[in-house]
Amino acid sequence: MALTGGLQEAGGQQLRGSNQSGMRAYNERLVLSLVRRHAVLVKTEIARMTGLSAQTISVIMRELEADGLLVRGEPIRGKVGQPSVPLSINPEGAFFIGLKVGRRSADLIVINFLGKPVASRHAGYAYPDPDAILAFVREGLAEMIAALGADQQSRIAGLGIAMPFQLWNWHDEVGAPQAQMDRWRHFDLKREIDAICNFPVYLQNDATAACAAELIFGERASRQDFIYFYVGSFIGGGIVLNGSLYAGRSGNAGALGSMPVPGRSGGTEQLIDQASIMVLEKMLVADGIDPSPLWQTPEDWSQFGPSVDRWIATVATGLAYAIVASVSIIDFETVIIDGGMPQAVRAALVIETRAAIAAMDLQGIDTPNVEAGSIGSIARALGAASLPLFDKYLIDQHTLMREA
Amino acid sequence: MALTGGLQEAGGQQLRGSNQSGMRAYNERLVLSLVRRHAVLVKTEIARMTGLSAQTISVIMRELEADGLLVRGEPIRGKVGQPSVPLSINPEGAFFIGLKVGRRSADLIVINFLGKPVASRHAGYAYPDPDAILAFVREGLAEMIAALGADQQSRIAGLGIAMPFQLWNWHDEVGAPQAQMDRWRHFDLKREIDAICNFPVYLQNDATAACAAELIFGERASRQDFIYFYVGSFIGGGIVLNGSLYAGRSGNAGALGSMPVPGRSGGTEQLIDQASIMVLEKMLVADGIDPSPLWQTPEDWSQFGPSVDRWIATVATGLAYAIVASVSIIDFETVIIDGGMPQAVRAALVIETRAAIAAMDLQGIDTPNVEAGSIGSIARALGAASLPLFDKYLIDQHTLMREA
DNA sequence: CAATAAATAAATCACTCTTATTTAGTTATT
DNA sequence: AATAACTAAATAAGAGTGATTTATTTATTG
Structure with missing residues (x-):
């Protein structure tokens, strides 16, 4: 299953046309988004909500289940007719890594498909240093990935970074030597982390990432x-x-x-x-x-x-x-x-x-x-981890990140 | 040709699925929007811009031309290969009616598919009165529609109204008797005009309508x-x-x-x-x-x-x-x-x-x-007329008006 | 057993994509 | 000037994909 290629994306500034594979990808994301939002849904309900035919939903959900993204629950009995099968997000369906870089500390977490942290690392410091942070990430990643099973490792969808924009402008406030902070001006953290990962890497402003966490995992x-x-x-x-x-x-x-x-x-x-x-x-x-x-x-x-x-x-x-x-x-x-x-x-x-x-x-x-x-103070790291989740599995047309 | 049914619309709050007819409708709107934005385009260019195959664009544009929404220009020669045929919006392809109701005057205009006014009526007053405005619209509409040819009459896509929200709150500022202005509180202008029209009627805040005019017709x-x-x-x-x-x-x-x-x-x-x-x-x-x-x-x-x-x-x-x-x-x-x-x-x-x-x-x-x-002071009336244009022919996903 | 709801297989339909062909011109060669 | 080679645009035909429709099966209530 693909789940790539948006149905209509503002690639750069250009509006793209839509074709069948884009349509299917869109409908798959739609189903996943609805199941996530309602925690548990039966197929007929999704058919009603989306306006799609029961047969289409049947095919799509069987595929999502076969891909391990959805799991079926106990059939619901006690009503007239064939029992309905509730489906829900498979917590093990995908894993996402989030890195928060702050003024006083960095956090690295792995979350499952439901957004529950399954591993984390923390590092405090007087001020952020590129090399130290990169070493922290390298080491933490290696440990945390190794701790996952082989099947789970292959289900890592990506890594998101939540970091303040223009870190170098705050030497005064952070209390760091300007020369140190100036190093950030030419240090491309996304590229460096990209180089040590075999999954996609995303970067976003830290507060915006926290907002994303509230959107997807908030109450x-x-x-x-x-x-x-x-x-x-x-x-x-x-x-x-x-x-x-x-x-x-x-x-x-x-x-x-x-x-x-x-x-x-x-x-x-x-x-x-x-x-x-x-x-x-x-x-x-x-x-x-x-x-x-x-x-x-x-x-x-x-x-x-x-x-x-x-x-x-x-x-x-x-x-x-x-x-x-x-x-x-x-x-x-x-x-x-x-x-x-x-x-x-x-x-x-x-x-x-x-x-x-x-x-x-x-x-x-x-x-x-x-x-x-x-969500509280974990919001930024959680939001960072949600970036690949948005990009791969959720309906979030044209807003979060413009297409490459 | 349909051109109805959005590919993905936030109907109420609900996300809808997408099917083939929705896909075609979307691609048709996309082609129309691109031709409008660039004034003149040849088919291959649209294929490149949209990422759709040349054949798909060929089919879609032939249909749009057959429907009278596009017209072909003189073939462009002087380049290697078969001459390309430029296509542009047919000014006579559709007509839209805009009604602006202001504090001191009302305007009623008919525009063609390019946004050029082809007829208009103006009425000034000391303060807006529901019955007087309705009479002005009824009379003006009858005259202006009669002045169009039979073919053009059938191409009227709708009527948009641009009016301040909560008109009744401004009796002081407008200098009108409060009793008069209070009549607006229970007067549903959209419904009244709906009753005398055989095409859809839209209503929008006047300044927002002016913004729509700038978006679609601005320089x-x-x-x-x-x-x-x-x-x-x-x-x-x-x-x-x-x-x-x-x-x-x-x-x-x-x-x-x-x-x-x-x-x-x-x-x-x-x-x-x-x-x-x-x-x-x-x-x-x-x-x-x-x-x-x-x-x-x-x-x-x-x-x-x-x-x-x-x-x-x-x-x-x-x-x-x-x-x-x-x-x-x-x-x-x-x-x-x-x-x-x-x-x-x-x-x-x-x-x-x-x-x-x-x-x-x-x-x-x-x-x-x-x-x-x-655009200037005509912006509100023009924006009103653009409401049915957006609704029927342009890509404007989920934003302008939520689906009924 | 009749009624009903869920689920889905098979057939059908709509639309885009791929491939191959036609058309109409420019450019290079004789 | 005539001809051949080349190129781009346009499109017809056929293949592929995905949603819909129709019909059938399954499981349950009353």
Whole structure:
């Protein structure tokens, strides 16, 4: 089975025609996407949902089952007629590797077809160094792949990298020597990893990858349109339209940090100057508190006291402003806020953001639902791993990555 | 020939499967869209562009020609091999009707397959009244349709309406009695017009329709992503992503008037409070100038003097802010500004907006090209007429209107 | 046993692709 | 100037693929 070649892809800028193999590939992806979304489905139900004939669905699903992508469950009895056979995603059907490169640490994970991590490696550092990261990946990959069975190894679909764009611009904030960070300017991590892998490699902005993870693995994964904010060392985000991640012309849509917001002391600032963990770090230093636990114990900020509350208020105000502006451009139904922070802090941030939105002038605006992300700090690595999943198995027309 | 049934449409929320007739319909739309975009194309070129075989294109284009949608030109000689036959859109291939309902006037136009108006009617009024507009449409339609030949009458593909959403909320601004405007609340113009037409009727927000006109008939019609501002009595706009108009969940995406921008005297306002012709009207009244020529001679504002310059500066500042916010969400390559104002005013507005953007903090942002719209005040009526054109003949997957 | 729903095999239909042929010109050679 | 070689466009015929339609089988309820 192929499952390659989109039915209609905006290859470069060019619209392609569609033929039978593209049609079948599309229908196969459609079936897989629907089964994933509903966890379990019987064939007749899929026929009804897609409008395709029962026979077509029968053929397609038999093939997907033969390929080991779907597994059949116990027949459902107790209703009139022949029992129906529920089919679901085979967790062992495919494996995906995700690499997150951050300012303070890197993560490497392997997930199964359901998105469940089956292996992982972590590395912390003072600042990211190309060679060290490449060595970490090389070693971790070798170990983790070896730990998989032979059959599973052949089912690795690809590796995705989630990394901030233009890493070299942040030597100041990261606290690294500029010469070190400048090395990133000419270091092509994707190419280097490509060279040591016999499966495809993908690269995406880290916050956009986190958004992809929320789209596919999030709790209410059927949302059609939402905007996603990831508050990390910096702030970034992603946009989902019509159930598809929108990466934009440059692949850098959702560069939300550059949004202008009212400054704390008049004038305007950029969102990144108000909503990021770097801002908290500066506040702590100003308050005479050691900020290093921020990165060492990211799940416990209780020792920071009221500084965190002040930070939450600042972030919420900035986010509220950015959210209202976003919604006036695209009528997002839902806004998701996630980030590398303790759950309690995230929950407080969501509540204060809702309040800050309510305090604004909302005439002509449908107030969106503001919710906490359901994934948390693993979102970026998970999103990285989801890149090959999107590319090979899911309906995500023309948005995530433009065709080569 | 059918040309109906999308290959993959988000019907409601449901993803549909694809079959052969859908595939053919898609390929036919693709061919028509390409010919439209390039004005003239020979078959082999289309085969190369679409990736389809020469034979497939041959069959499809022969059918489109037989249906009268394409016409062949003079064979091109002077090159090795058999001369190629250029094909182009048949101007008489289809006709579309557009109705614009504004705060001060209504327009009804008929355009041909190339978007050229072939008939039009205009009606001015102090405020819009449902019965009067319906009568205007009924009468105008009868006359204009009668003036077409019998063959042309059968080629009318549909009628589109461009109208502000929630007309009834503006009794104050329009200066109409609230009771009158309240009638719109329960008056379903689409249904009423549907009843007197034997072709499909479409309805869209007026500014979004203007954006559609710019997308399909604008000078550089190949733009993939842009945001569009229409400065009319109020302000509105539209969004084009991947070459398709994005209408959003509620069909009201690009409700740009609600965007928060810095207030002229501190705090924040909504964009609509700075960027609309209503604002100019208020300025004129405050300056002791009669504003009525605004609506009576919309092509000549020279008599208003320096008030207009102050207004331009205000609008430019607000727009600049909204543009930077937009671009930080979606990396639009191009921003188009159009509106119901004299060309010279529009040109000045574009220049001042560019300057205002340059004065902002643009770190992390790719400065977009800001350009004047190429259509002007007819954009809304033209956009209305383009609604059935999109629906029947063009590739515009899943964005403009969700399937019934 | 009748009724019903799920599943699918076989036959049919629609569409694109491949291959081979025709057509109409240009370019090179005599 | 006449002729041959070559090339590109266009398309007819046949093959291949995939969805649909029709008919049949299977398993269950009542």
